[in-house]
Amino acid sequence: MGRAPCCDKANVKKGPWSPEEDAKLKSYIEKHGTGGNWIALPQKIGLKRCGKSCRLRWLNYLRPNIKHGGFTEDEDNLICSLYVSIGSRWSIIAAQLPGRTDNDIKNYWNTRLKKKLLGKQRREQQQARRDTKKRDENFVNNHLFSMCPQPPQLQVAPPLLVGYGVQESRLIRQQTDDILRSSSQVEGLIFPNYDLDPHSNNNNKNPENNENHRYVPEFSCPVPVNKNSMIRLDPSTFPPLECDPIALNGTATNHSQELDKITTEIQEIMQSMPQELGGLSSTLSAVEMGNNTSWGSDINPLLYPCNSTFSNFEAFQQKIQQDWTFFDDPRFLGYLQ
DNA sequence: AAAAGCGTCAACCGCCAGGAA
DNA sequence: ATTCCTGGCGGTTGACGCTTT
Numbered sequence: 001m002g003r004a005p006c007c008d009k010a011n012v013k014k015g016p017w018s019p020e021e022d023a024k025l026k027s028y029i030e031k032h033g034t035g036g037n038w039i040a041l042p043q044k045i046g047l048k049r050c051g052k053s054c055r056l057r058w059l060n061y062l063r064p065n066i067k068h069g070g071f072t073e074d075e076d077n078l079i080c081s082l083y084v085s086i087g088s089r090w091s092i093i094a095a096q097l098p099g100r101t102d103n104d105i106k107n108y109w110n111t112r113l114k115k116k117l118l119g120k121q122r123r124e125q126q127q128a129r130r131d132t133k134k135r136d137e138n139f140v141n142n143h144l145f146s147m148c149p150q151p152p153q154l155q156v157a158p159p160l161l162v163g164y165g166v167q168e169s170r171l172i173r174q175q176t177d178d179i180l181r182s183s184s185q186v187e188g189l190i191f192p193n194y195d196l197d198p199h200s201n202n203n204n205k206n207p208e209n210n211e212n213h214r215y216v217p218e219f220s221c222p223v224p225v226n227k228n229s230m231i232r233l234d235p236s237t238f239p240p241l242e243c244d245p246i247a248l249n250g251t252a253t254n255h256s257q258e259l260d261k262i263t264t265e266i267q268e269i270m271q272s273m274p275q276e277l278g279g280l281s282s283t284l285s286a287v288e289m290g291n292n293t294s295w296g297s298d299i300n301p302l303l304y305p306c307n308s309t310f311s312n313f314e315a316f317q318q319k320i321q322q323d324w325t326f327f328d329d330p331r332f333l334g335y336l337q
Numbered sequence: 338a339a340a341a342g343c344g345t346c347a348a349c350c351g352c353c354a355g356g357a358a
Numbered sequence: 359a360t361t362c363c364t365g366g367c368g369g370t371t372g373a374c375g376c377t378t379t
Contacts, residue, residue, distance in 0.1 A: 016347070016373085039364065055365075056348070068346095091367060106368075107346050 013048045017057055021047060025054055026062045034058075060101045067099035071108055079105060080117050 028045045035041065039051035047054065060066075071079075075097055082093045088109075090102035097105065 014349075037364080050349090052350095052365085053348075059366095060347075088368065102367075103347075110369095111345055 011048060012050045012053075014053075017061075021049065022057070022062060025058060029058060029062075056103075060103045065099050066101065068104065075100070076113060076116070079109060079113060083109065083113075083117075 024045050024047055028041075034055075035044070037051075038055040041047075041051055041054050042049045049057075078096060079093060082096060086092060088106070090106045090109075094100050094102040094105050
């Protein structure tokens with residue numbers, strides 16, 4: 001049995017409000033207030049409207065000092081920045097914009113601002129990718145050795161863990177993310193989280209999601225490597241290559257054994273994780289990865305503890321090449337640029 | 338000129354939290 | 359402690375008008 005309706009739907013008018021209805025509602029509320037009970041209000045006035053409808057009409061249209069349309073540049077900026085930080089909590093956003101209603105702001109965002117912001121973001125990201133690529137090329141070509149007058153002491157560690165790749169099911173990714181998030185041993189991690197993707201329908205529904213995690217825009221991940229974590233999973237545990245990743249999503253629950261194994265593995269690794277994460281300048285290659293590659297929304301968290309020291313760049317290169325051969329795995333094609 | 342497509346926005350729907358009974 | 363009711367909220371719908379084909 002569903003919930004009882006708040007009013008008798010059959011005897012209630014729906015659709016646009018007439019000027020007469022507006023006048024009745026407005027004059028009553030101006031004289032007597034709402035009486036603290038919207039449901040009872042329409043009967044008192046003699047309006048064949050649902051109480052909720054009256055409330056909405058008053059709050060969004062009839063109430064004094066309401067501004068409609070004509071958003072200023074400042075208001076645009078404020079809405080955008082609030083949206084980025086708190087998501088679609090329109091009532092809170094509206095509270096920062098005198099005279100604006102949450103409904104108006106929501107409509108304005110959905111019809112105009114979103115497109116405007118996304119267009120701007122896309123242009124900035126394209127530019128940032130070009131700039132970063134150039135900067136890193138310059139850095140590697142011209143400055144790396146000049147910055148190290150002594151034989152460079154490059155601290156580097158192989159990736160402790162290698163992330164699940166594009167072929168993995170969403171469920172596995174979700175699970176590993178959840179474990180990483182819930183680990184209190186590692187602080188300051190930034191978790192690329194598709195659930196906070198502003199393009200997603202489900203984003204930001206749960207305020208808890210926003211407390212400690214930052215949204216990392218897709219295709220643009222200037223994430224400091226030392227604040228990330230990387231998971232190495234044994235590629236042999238991955239689903240077979242010929243699996244269609246989309247189909248896999250639908251059947252991921254059949255892989256419960258595999259999930260359990262991965263879960264245990266990750267938990268063990270998290271327990272042995274150092275409190276303080278390293279990640280000095282020696283994480284160059286990883287930085288390049290983060291800034292230069294097309295991670296897309298499948299970006300994985302990286303953890304990069306420093307537990308090795310190299311006396312020269314060649315040794316560093318060699319070690320990196322060994323450790324990162326994982327990425328030659330065809331399953332990660334497209335994962336790196 | 339008519340049809341199709343698109344953008345806008347008022348209004349509705351359904352869920353949830355919190356307070357009253 | 360539980361149930362019920364209401365207000366508040368965010369997502370979605372659909373009417374309307376404008377633009378494009």
